[in-house]
Amino acid sequence: MGCFPCFGSEEVVNFHPREEGDVKKEERPMVAPRIKTLSSGSDRFRSRSNLGAKKEALALKDGSGVTISAQTFTFRELAAATKNFRPACFLGEGGFGRVYKGHLESTGQIVAVKQLDKDGLQGNREFLVEVLMLSLLHHPNLVNLIGYCADGDQRLLVYEFMPLGSLEDHLHDLPPEKQPLDWNTRMKIAAGAAKGLEYLHDKANPPVIYRDFKSSNILLDEGFHPKLSDFGLAKLGPVGDKSHVSTRVMGTYGYCAPEYAMTGQLTVKSDVYSFGVVLLELITGRKSIDSTRAHGEQNLIPWVIHLIGNFNKLMQPKARPIFNDPKNLSKLADPRLQGRYPMRGLYQAVAVAFMCIQEEAAARPLIADVVTALSFLVTKPYDPHTSSHHSEERRSQGLRDEKMEQENHENGCKWDAYVLEKDDSPSQITSILKKEFDRDRAVSEAMMWGANWREKQ
Known part of the structure; x- marks a missing residue:
């Protein structure tokens, strides 16, 4: 991957980690x-x-x-x-x-x-x-x-030393003998990488903007535990009443947020956009930029948007993705998964990714909200034995869920976390999606799922 031209002007480096209990106030590293x-x-x-x-x-x-x-x-x-x-x-x-x-x-x-x-x-x-x-x-x-x-x-x-290499090594250009990552491992890596960003954005004072979040910079320890590396491009975030920091554009093509690439204005939401790109890489198995693919499929973000939907640009508290055709959701999943993923989990993960790659930075979620949503997904792993079993009890449960969803829709409520405790086959969920999901409303519910889970802890 190529990089943009180099750094801008000199920056004052004045850093205080602000995680409570780490160090005494007078001993904070500076x-x-x-x-x-x-x-x-x-x-x-x-x-x-x-x-x-x-x-x-x-x-x-x-x-x-x-x-x-x-x-x-x-x-x-x-x-x-x-x-x-x-x-x-x-x-x-x-x-x-x-x-x-x-x-x-x-x-x-x-x-x-x-x-x-x-x-x-x-x-x-x-x-x-x-x-x-x-x-x-x-x-x-x-x-x-x-x-x-x-x-x-x-x-x-x-x-x-990170014995398992980088995330990029396990997603792209795999040799035939190398086993692809399963769905549960992908979500675990996404949640862990998000926690690393959350630490930089929320625990550092001033916040640290990573500025080069990409799959090759996520290294994997034993058990596929992810760790962010390569901080040479990191920049201290805005402080006081400043909304952003301005700098010459530096980063990797395909991962940079549009407002940063065009204006050089950098915020923590720039990292959130890059995270959304990596999350889509995990879901699809595709590179952010792949010149070997057919025209129209070389850039991951436009391809995903063209395949399943577009953005709701109405004046809403938060812009939301519209999934024009739920059947196309399964086309997003990495073929190497061979269908071994929960369709609802796929839907939720795609929803989170879509919110991260909003064109308007203000419409993107905070990384803390992303951590909450993905941490919830990790607690609901894909179980191939459960997912391959379609019993009468599960069909009855689907009818109860449909009724609950209708009640929630009429009352203006979000999904209850109870609905998410099922795993369904892609064909079942595709049918449910057609009947139950309000296309105009799309899925800002993803953040609510995590919030419901967090409140119950």
């Missing part, structure tokens, strides 16, 4: 403004832990006196860890450099070493941003930065 340099690994003052790992306080040479604990490495150490960057250790390559698997001799730890391209898109400033962000931000759905190397003109980042 990055001082206008930081210019990092200490190198070769001239550092070294102290040794019990394991012999070398650590130091990241040197901020602006007189602020602020320090951030970070491990530093010499280039020689990382060359040894990767067997001199041997091709056998090569994991992948992106716009910013090449990534290698390494073994730290001092600790025995397996790591991923990103060697930045000296002539690439990620310069010293982006390198510094990534070191600072990942030194201060800690969450189960963010990759852990172990250390860095700023030895001479070498710029390397050392991360915890």
Whole structure:
């Protein structure tokens, strides 16, 4: 994927994680403004832990006196860890450099070493941003930065090793012998990645806008636990009465929100749009941009909208997707799933994705609402044994649901979470969709499902 032209003007970096209970108020980590340099690994003052790992306080040479604990490495150490960057250790390559698997001799730890391209898109400033962000931000759905190397003109980042690679590796261009992700795993990854974004948007003060949310930046740990990586493009969000931050456009084509791509105005809702694109990738198995497909199918978002619906642009509190033809919903599902998904779950996931990719940023949900909706979906996993069984009891239950839906419609109510506890075959749900779903109203209910679930906890 190509990237847009580089960063804009200098940005003041003043960061306070604001998650309650993490740190005492007076001890909140802070990055001082206008930081210019990092200490190198070769001239550092070294102290040794019990394991012999070398650590130091990241040197901020602006007189602020602020320090951030970070491990530093010499280039020689990382060359040894990767067997001199041997091709056998090569994991992948992106716009910013090449990534290698390494073994730290001092600790025995397996790591991923990103060697930045000296002539690439990620310069010293982006390198510094990534070191600072990942030194201060800690969450189960963010990759852990172990250390860095700023030895001479070498710029390397050392991360915890993610044994299952990236989400992109499991969605696109799969070799015949590789098993595709099942529906439950896809929803688990979507919910976890959303939680990572929620931490950046809601727990950081000021909020952090990720700015490069895409499938290749979602790394997978054991059990397909997702973690966001590559924070070189991250930007501090608006504070006070500001509605956005302005910057030169930087990101990956196919994932950027339209208002950001056109005006350079960046908000947390820009990340929400990108999340919607990735959620559609998970649902469809398609790339956001795929030049190998037929004309009209190369760009994922227009293809999805053309296939099943368009946006309701009436003056509503929230714009909503209209599903013109419910039968086409099943055409959205990745063929490699072979029909093994709950049709209602597919409908709900598509509804969430549609709300995320609204053209108007203000109409998109907050990522916290997305987390709530997807977390609810994860609690209702697809069960192939239940879904393949069509008993008389289930048909009777469908009639009761139809009656409940009619009552809710007449009373102006949203769906009750009780309706969502069933799993139906695609053919059954397609029939129900035709009869029960009000096309004009579409599915802002997706957020209500999660809200109902959260209230019952």
